[in-house]
Amino acid sequence: MAEEQQTDQQVEEFHPKGTVAILVMFVLAIIILWGSVYLILLSRGVTV
Amino acid sequence: MATREDSGKGTLTTYEVTKSDKRFIGAHILVAVIALSIGSLFGPLQAFQFSGVDLYPYLQPVFKSYYQGLTIHGVLNALVWTTFFITGFFTLTTIWGFKRGLRYPTLNRVGFWTMVVGLVMAAVPILLDEASVLYTFYPPLQANWAFYAGLTLVVVGSWIEGYGFFFTYRAWRKDNPDTRTPFIAFGGLATMAMWQFATLGIAVEILTMLLPWSLGLIEGTDPQLARTYFWFTGHPLVYFWLLPAYVSWYGMLPKQAGGKLFSDSLARLAFWLFILLSVPLGFHHQFVDPGVPAGWKYIHAVLTYSVFFPSMLTAFTVIASLERAARNRGGKGLIGWVRALPWNNGSVTAQLLAGILFMFGGIGGLTNASYNVNLVVHNTTWVPGHFHLTVATAVTLSFMGISYWLVPWITGKPLWKPRWAVIQAWTWFIGMLIFSNAMHVLGLLGAPRRTPLGVAPYVPEEWSGHLLRVGLGGAILFVSAVMFVWIVAKTAWQRERLPVGAEVEIPVAESMQDPQLTPRWLDRWVPWIVGTILLILVAYGPQLVDQIANIDLGSGQAPTIRPW
Amino acid sequence: MSEQNATQESMHIDPYERNWIRISIILLIVFAAAVTIAGFALGFQVPSPEERVDPNNLTGPWENPGLRELSPGVYDLYIIGNATTWQFEPREVEVPVGSTVSFYVTSTDIQHGFKLQDTNINMQIVPGQVSKLTYTFDEVGTYDYICTEYCGVGHAAMFGSLTVVEK
Numbered sequence: 176m177a178e179e180q181q182t183d184q185q186v187e188e189f190h191p192k193g194t195v196a197i198l199v200m201f202v203l204a205i206i207i208l209w210g211s212v213y214l215i216l217l218s219r220g221v222t223v
Numbered sequence: 224m225a226t227r228e229d230s231g232k233g234t235l236t237t238y239e240v241t242k243s244d245k246r247f248i249g250a251h252i253l254v255a256v257i258a259l260s261i262g263s264l265f266g267p268l269q270a271f272q273f274s275g276v277d278l279y280p281y282l283q284p285v286f287k288s289y290y291q292g293l294t295i296h297g298v299l300n301a302l303v304w305t306t307f308f309i310t311g312f313f314t315l316t317t318i319w320g321f322k323r324g325l326r327y328p329t330l331n332r333v334g335f336w337t338m339v340v341g342l343v344m345a346a347v348p349i350l351l352d353e354a355s356v357l358y359t360f361y362p363p364l365q366a367n368w369a370f371y372a373g374l375t376l377v378v379v380g381s382w383i384e385g386y387g388f389f390f391t392y393r394a395w396r397k398d399n400p401d402t403r404t405p406f407i408a409f410g411g412l413a414t415m416a417m418w419q420f421a422t423l424g425i426a427v428e429i430l431t432m433l434l435p436w437s438l439g440l441i442e443g444t445d446p447q448l449a450r451t452y453f454w455f456t457g458h459p460l461v462y463f464w465l466l467p468a469y470v471s472w473y474g475m476l477p478k479q480a481g482g483k484l485f486s487d488s489l490a491r492l493a494f495w496l497f498i499l500l501s502v503p504l505g506f507h508h509q510f511v512d513p514g515v516p517a518g519w520k521y522i523h524a525v526l527t528y529s530v531f532f533p534s535m536l537t538a539f540t541v542i543a544s545l546e547r548a549a550r551n552r553g554g555k556g557l558i559g560w561v562r563a564l565p566w567n568n569g570s571v572t573a574q575l576l577a578g579i580l581f582m583f584g585g586i587g588g589l590t591n592a593s594y595n596v597n598l599v600v601h602n603t604t605w606v607p608g609h610f611h612l613t614v615a616t617a618v619t620l621s622f623m624g625i626s627y628w629l630v631p632w633i634t635g636k637p638l639w640k641p642r643w644a645v646i647q648a649w650t651w652f653i654g655m656l657i658f659s660n661a662m663h664v665l666g667l668l669g670a671p672r673r674t675p676l677g678v679a680p681y682v683p684e685e686w687s688g689h690l691l692r693v694g695l696g697g698a699i700l701f702v703s704a705v706m707f708v709w710i711v712a713k714t715a716w717q718r719e720r721l722p723v724g725a726e727v728e729i730p731v732a733e734s735m736q737d738p739q740l741t742p743r744w745l746d747r748w749v750p751w752i753v754g755t756i757l758l759i760l761v762a763y764g765p766q767l768v769d770q771i772a773n774i775d776l777g778s779g780q781a782p783t784i785r786p787w
Numbered sequence: 788m789s790e791q792n793a794t795q796e797s798m799h800i801d802p803y804e805r806n807w808i809r810i811s812i813i814l815l816i817v818f819a820a821a822v823t824i825a826g827f828a829l830g831f832q833v834p835s836p837e838e839r840v841d842p843n844n845l846t847g848p849w850e851n852p853g854l855r856e857l858s859p860g861v862y863d864l865y866i867i868g869n870a871t872t873w874q875f876e877p878r879e880v881e882v883p884v885g886s887t888v889s890f891y892v893t894s895t896d897i898q899h900g901f902k903l904q905d906t907n908i909n910m911q912i913v914p915g916q917v918s919k920l921t922y923t924f925d926e927v928g929t930y931d932y933i934c935t936e937y938c939g940v941g942h943a944a945m946f947g948s949l950t951v952v953e954k
Contacts, residue, residue, distance in 0.1 A: 189550070191485070191543035195803050196557050198539060201582055202814060208586045209593070213821060215667060216599050219907045221830035222920040288940065357937055363897045363914060364939075446898060446913045488798045510833045511909055513916035517826075517835040524822065528815045535811035539804050594822045595831040598907040602900045602935035669904045671935040679943040681904075681931045736799045743796070778842055778915025782896040786870040786939025 238322035244314070247332065249633040251311025252626065254339065255304050256711055259619075262299030263704040265292040270658065270697020272677045273690045287352040289675040290787055294349055297358035301464075301614055303342055306377060308622050309467045310335070310384045313411035315629070316470060317388045319729050320408025326390035334383030341376025344369050355787045357673065359453060360433070362444040365781040368437035371429050378422050385415035403738040403746050406490060407731060410470030413494040416748075417501050418463050420755060424455025424505070436781075443780035447514030448770045454508040455763065459501035464614050466497060468621035472541045472574060478732035479571050479628075480564050482548025485540050487734035488741040493533040493540070495751050500530035502755070503762030510597040519766050520594065526762060527592035534585055541578065544732070569644025573624030576652040577617050580659075584612030587663070602673075605666025608659045616655050620648065623707050630714050632727040639713035647710060650703035658696025661689040834910050834918050842895050842914035849893070853877045860885055866892045866947070868899040868912050868934065873941025875901075875932065880949040882924060888949075889921040900935030903949065911936060924951040 268278050272289060279289055286292055314331065318324060325331050347369060348354040354366035392404070392412055404412070432444040432452075473490045477483055484490060506523035509515050546560055554560025565571045587609035591597055600606065627644045631637060638644060666672075668686055676682055676690060721727065744750065800808075825831040840849070845867065848855065852865040860883065867876045882888055892901045892912050899912040903922065910918035924930075934945035 189547055190801065190803055191539075191546045192803075193546045193549075193557050193560055194539060194542040195807070197542055198807060201538065202810065204582070205586050205589065205814065208583075209590050209596075209818060212590050212599055212667070213593070213596055213825070216596050216825065216831055216907060217829075219599065219905065220922060220925075221832075222595075222598065222907045222922060223830040223832050290937065290940070290942075293937075361898050361936075364937075445915070447916055450911075450913070486799060486801065486804065489800065489804065492798075509911070511918075512911045513834050513913055513918040514836055517833050520833055521823075521826070525819060528819055531815060532811055536804075536808070539807045543801070543804070589818070593818060595826045595833055595907075596822065598831070598833065598909045601909050602902065602911075669902065669933075671900065671902065671933055673937040674935075674943050676943070679933075679946075681933055681946045740794070740796050740799070742798060773839070775839065775915055778839075780843070782870060784871060786897060786941075 238319070240315075240318055241324065244318055244324060244328070245633050247328075247335070248311045248314050248629075250335065251307045251314065252629065252633065254342070255307035255311065255622075256626075256708060258299040258303035258307065258342075259704070260708045262296050262304060263701065265296035266300075266704075267697045267701040268292050269296065269675075270694050270700075272675050273697075274694025275677045275690070276694065277675070277677055288355060288787060290357070290673075291349070291352050291355040293673065294355050294357050298345065298349060300619075301358055302374075302377070304622075305464050305614065305618065306338065306381055309414070309463065310338070310381055312467050312470075312622075312625065312629070313388060313415065314384070315729070316407040316411040316474075317391050319731070320405035320411070321391060321395040322405075323391065323395060325387055326394045327387060330390070331384050331387035334380045334385075334387060336380070337383060338377045338380030341373045341378075341380055343373070344376060345373025348373075352787070359457070361453070362433060362436070362446050362449045363779040363781055364786065365437055368434060371433045371437055375426070375429050375434070378425065381415075382419065382422070385418060388412055388415055403487075403741055405731075406484070406487065406734070406738065407470055407474040409491065409746075410466065410474060410494055413498055414463060414466040414470070416752070417459060417466070417498045417755075420498075420502050420759065421456050421459030421463060424452045424457075428452035428456075432776075441776055443776045443778065445770070445774045445776055446779040447512065448774055449779070450509060450512060451505070451515070451766065451770055454505035455502065456505075457508055458505045461610075461614065462497050462501045464618045466494065468574075468577065468618050469493070469537055471621055471625050472537070472578065473544075474732055475625075475730040476541070476571065476574050476732070477544035477548055478730040479568065480545050480548035481552050482544055482732075484732045484734035485543035485547060487736055487738045488745055489536055489540050490734070491741060491745040493536045495745065496533040496536075497530070498751055499755050499758060500526065500533070503758045504530060504592075505763070506766075507592045507594075507597070510594060511601050514770065515766065523762065524592055524594040528589075531585070531589055531592070538582070538585075545575075547735070567642075567645060569638070569641055569648060570624045570627040572645050573627065573648035573651075574621045576648050577620035577624065580612050580620075580652065580655060581617030583659075584609060584617055587612060600666050602671060603666035604662045604670045604672050604676075607672050608662030608666055611655060611659050611662065616651070616659075620651050620655075623651070624648065626707075626711055628727055628730065630711050631721070632729060634715050635726060636714055636717055636720055639710055639717055643706060643710055647703055647706040650699060650706065654696050654699030654701075654703055656696075657692050658700060661692035661696060665689045665693070831907060832920075834920055836916070837891070837919040838917040839915060840893055840917060842893070845893065845895065848891070854880060854882070854888075860887065862886055862888045864888050864890050866890065866901070866932075867895060868892065868901070868938075868945070869895045870897050870899070870938045870941070873934075873939065873945040875934070875945065875947040878947040880947070882949065882951055883954045884924060884927050884951050885954065886951070887921060887923040889919060892918045897938055898936050899938050899945070901932055902935045903930050903932045905930060908932075909935070927951050927953060 554563030
């Protein structure tokens with residue numbers, strides 16, 4: 176059971192910093208890509 | 224044959240899946256892979272046509288047109304490969320999750336054979352060029368009645384298999400009143416439950432309009448209402464495709480990568496949110512339809528933003544699970560740990576690459592759903608560019624990754640040339656990057672979808688570079704598809720067997736918290752089902768009543784001369 | 788997570804994931820706001836129900852489709868798509884620069900698409916329904932309008948063009 180204990184111990188310290196880093200890049204990608212199509216919409220003129 | 228030992232962590236049961244259940248699951252995978260191999264033949268034909276190489280004349284008289292090929296590609300890949308693989312995969316997750324046989328095995332077999340009969344019934348008119356109406360079959364384009372009847376049987380068959388899972392769950396629940404539903408079984412049940420709601424739209428469309436119309440019992444259809452019925456099902460259909468991949472990403476991949484599921488409660492919450500939010504947002508496929516008020520389109524756009532949230536949750540939870548696994552394997556650094564993941568394992572690599580491309584698929588989806596932003600991309604090649612990242616990569620490449628342990632498990636034989644499985648995954652990834660990017664860019668330049676652009680007179684010089692990349696990407700994807708079918712076939716038909724005791728193990732990830740500590744409201748069905756019904760009534764009720772009340776079957780009669 | 792004792796039922800949400808949930812919600816709200824402003828304040832709107840017609844017997848302005856000048860620089864443009872000749876009628880349209888054109892498009896038989904290239908005019912064309920959006924042409928040039936919904940063998944050749952000329 177010692178091995179089980181050890182990983183539970185690890186659980187307390189494990190905070191997914193790498194995940195946050197990857198998802199920050201994902202959010203930037205969302206903003207850039209979504210934003211570029213939104214700007215294309217604005218550049219192509221109103222429809223009313 | 225289940226021997227049960229009660230240990231502290233809920234019931235730990237050793238269970239031996241019966242030979243006939245393994246064969247039954249294998250039958251699903253077999254039909255799925257056959258459908259994929261035929262359907263994937265036509266992908267390159269379309270992609271090459273974009274690049275000016277039209278191979279269709281050489282296929283006469285067997286295959287008449289680009290659009291017949293497009294219908295085969297769409298129906299076999301997006302409907303048949305997916306539905307059969309999913310029901311087969313969920314048969315496994317139900318049996319292995321509950322560690323018990325199906326409650327009514329014959330019921331599931333009836334469901335399977337209903338789907339097979341439906342498949343054949345729909346395939347005949349498609350192959351005879353009597354149903355070149357694409358996989359959305361918008362009236363007044365009219366296909367042969369057998370096409371609609373066949374699709375109906377495939378859907379009804381999938382319902383029956385779903386009920387087979389529900390009955391198995393009820394039997395398990397009677398024996399385990401207080402145990403949390405094992406996650407991989409829960410994921411399957413949740414998907415099939417959402418599917419029951421989802422398919423109501425297509426069932427009503429076919430039974431009240433398309434089938435009687437194609438049999439000549441009614442004069443025509445109301446095309447706008449038919450679109451509303453279709454897209455009532457059309458959007459949750461993409462979650463029917465996606466959630467099985469999520470079951471593997473949440474419930475199996477962490478184990479394959481050497482770690483645990485990061486959060487059992489949030490994984491379950493994501494599935495409940497998909498049941499709740501998959502259906503009441505179909506108008507985001509109809510933003511530019513004339514017959515739906517802009518107000519309702521806006522409401523459905525906002526609801527579509529809400530269903531983007533469980534996918535954001537999934538991104539965090541899955542990547543965190545993988546990060547923990549990588550660090551267990553000695554991965555270091557903020558992002559460097561990614562290298563420590565088992566990239567030599569074809570099943571893992573395929574699902575990791577699927578996840579990477581799915582992030583861009585998700586961004587494209589959010590763009591499509593953004594109300595007026597859809598004006599830029601609607602019905603352009605941006606849309607197939609998008610769904611080749613989602614259903615054709617996030618889902619299909621993940622299913623290929625799952626096959627790399629599932630087929631060895633079913634056949635009891637080692638995976639044929641495991642290194643090739645890794646190469647196949649990377650080939651798909653690279654081919655898709657080229658193909659999908661070119662399609663997205665062409666879409667922004669205004670190229671229409673569902674159109675043999677090789678012959679379109681309005682194609683400006685500006686598109687030609689991207690049209691070539693479409694052909695190049697298509698060629699690479701074709702090589703990858705052939706590799707996949709080859710690896711799976713060789714695995715199944717080789718004589719070599721795995722030694723006894725060294726059989727393939729079904730990867731089931733433990734979660735970092737004991738599932739018994741997950742709140743009870745994340746394991747009770749009634750409140751979520753009631754919420755789903757109410758939300759569908761609110762989001763669809765008024766417009767359905769209005770469009771039905773103003774139905775005009777005269778406006779959608781079949782053209783006197785068949786347009787294809 | 789560690790502060791709650793491990794035997795108590797709870798969501799166990801990692802603080803990082805809690806922040807991610809907040810970021811996701813904020814991001815979606817910002818995008819929704821941008822879309823709402825563009826739509827309801829700036830005039831980037833999607834089609835709404837305009838009129839129901841009988842595709843087998845189009846009357847009124849549909850009897851001879853084309854341009855109608857309502858007042859100087861303000862036009863209605865009636866266009867009909869069909870899947871026997873796979874043509875838009877009219878196929879050629881000319882307007883002076885600065886004109887505001889309201890596009891009314893319908894079909895006599897099956898569904899089509901109507902996309903005016905390089906503009907936001909992008910509509911599904913459904914028999915029995917009239918699709919309508921409006922556009923102001925500030926620049927001289929030629930804008931193709933193409934069919935973007937599969938409508939049979941002639942679908943790829945189905946297009947017309949609108950030319951904006953000097954006043």
